[in-house]
Amino acid sequence: MKKELKTLTKEEHKVIREKGTEQPFSGEYDNFTKAGIYLCKQCSTPLFLSEHKFNSHCGWPSFDDEIESAIKRQPDIDGKRVEILCNSCDAHLGHVFIGEEMTTKNLRHCVNSISMQFVSQKDYQENQPTVDKAYFAGGCFWGVEYLMKQQNGVINVVSGYMGGEIENPAYEQVCSSTSGHLEVVEISYQKNKISFEALAKLFFEIHDPTQSNGQGPDLGEQYTSAVFTSDADEQQTIKKLIQILTVKKYDVVTQIRPLSQFWKAEDYHQDYYTKSGKQPYCHSYQKKF
Numbered sequence: 001m002k003k004e005l006k007t008l009t010k011e012e013h014k015v016i017r018e019k020g021t022e023q024p025f026s027g028e029y030d031n032f033t034k035a036g037i038y039l040c041k042q043c044s045t046p047l048f049l050s051e052h053k054f055n056s057h058c059g060w061p062s063f064d065d066e067i068e069s070a071i072k073r074q075p076d077i078d079g080k081r082v083e084i085l086c087n088s089c090d091a092h093l094g095h096v097f098i099g100e101e102m103t104t105k106n107l108r109h110c111v112n113s114i115s116m117q118f119v120s121q122k123d124y125q126e127n128q129p130t131v132d133k134a135y136f137a138g139g140c141f142w143g144v145e146y147l148m149k150q151q152n153g154v155i156n157v158v159s160g161y162m163g164g165e166i167e168n169p170a171y172e173q174v175c176s177s178t179s180g181h182l183e184v185v186e187i188s189y190q191k192n193k194i195s196f197e198a199l200a201k202l203f204f205e206i207h208d209p210t211q212s213n214g215q216g217p218d219l220g221e222q223y224t225s226a227v228f229t230s231d232a233d234e235q236q237t238i239k240k241l242i243q244i245l246t247v248k249k250y251d252v253v254t255q256i257r258p259l260s261q262f263w264k265a266e267d268y269h270q271d272y273y274t275k276s277g278k279q280p281y282c283h284s285y286q287k288k289f
């Protein structure tokens with residue numbers, strides 16, 4: 001995922017982009033011992049842990065280790081020192097010195113305070129976007145996958161099978177209606193950007209929840225309309241939406257079923273419309289809420 005870059009102040013720009021150096025003993029984290037994580041100021045990637053920090057008395061925050069793969073090294077333009085940069089966004093951090101024997105690791109990342117943002121472990125975890133999964137069966141998974149993928153907050157959609165008897169079914173088995181599986185999409189979404197309810201509404205609006213023998217021209221059990229719910233909250237949400245639709249005279253046949261094993265479908269079913277460049281024949285959006 002591409003990281004968003006923060007807009008920098010003039011002072012930050014001078015160090016982070018123009019490779020400047022802040023005055024010694026002036027930075028926010030020079031004399032600073034709180035427990036937590038030091039992030040890149042520009043892209044928020046974690047760079048150092050407070051466990052890596054030690055007092056070198058040099059006037060800049062010093063670390064004798066780094067978070068794996070977070071730091072990039074390159075020869076400094078002065079021809080002598082080794083510059084360190086954020087490995088994700090190339091923000092200038094400072095320099096690394098080896099062999100000074102200040103700590104047992106024998107290494108000192110000498111970093112400008114202004115290139116970093118400190119956060120406590122707790123704040124860091126609370127601000128991480130939590131990813132949840134939702135499972136919908138709305139007819140041919142090609143179309144449901146295609147339309148769900150366009151939603152903001154949806155990270156990934158996988159076409160697959162759920163609700164049947166046999167392990168790892170093949171498409172042919174699902175089509176023959178002998179396996180009992182439905183065509184299902186697995187949606188990974190960021191809860192802070194889109195809710196389960198918003199996804200469920202969209203699900204009802206991109207397929208016909210009143211058709212019982214299939215979906216559009218696709219007839220057969222595998223195209224049954226269903227939501228596979230993982231908890232009581234999701235169940236309640238679907239019941240509520242069905243009630244709203246019922247009031248609006250939709251005779252909804254969508255099943256509410258408990259979550260079961262999801263089997264990813266064959267590769268040629270994934271991203272079908274994107275790969276083929278066609279438009280979905282089976283699904284389109286129709287406002288219902």
Ligand SMILES: [Zn+2]
Pocket residue numbers: 040041042043044045086087088089090091
């Ligand atoms: Zn960065």
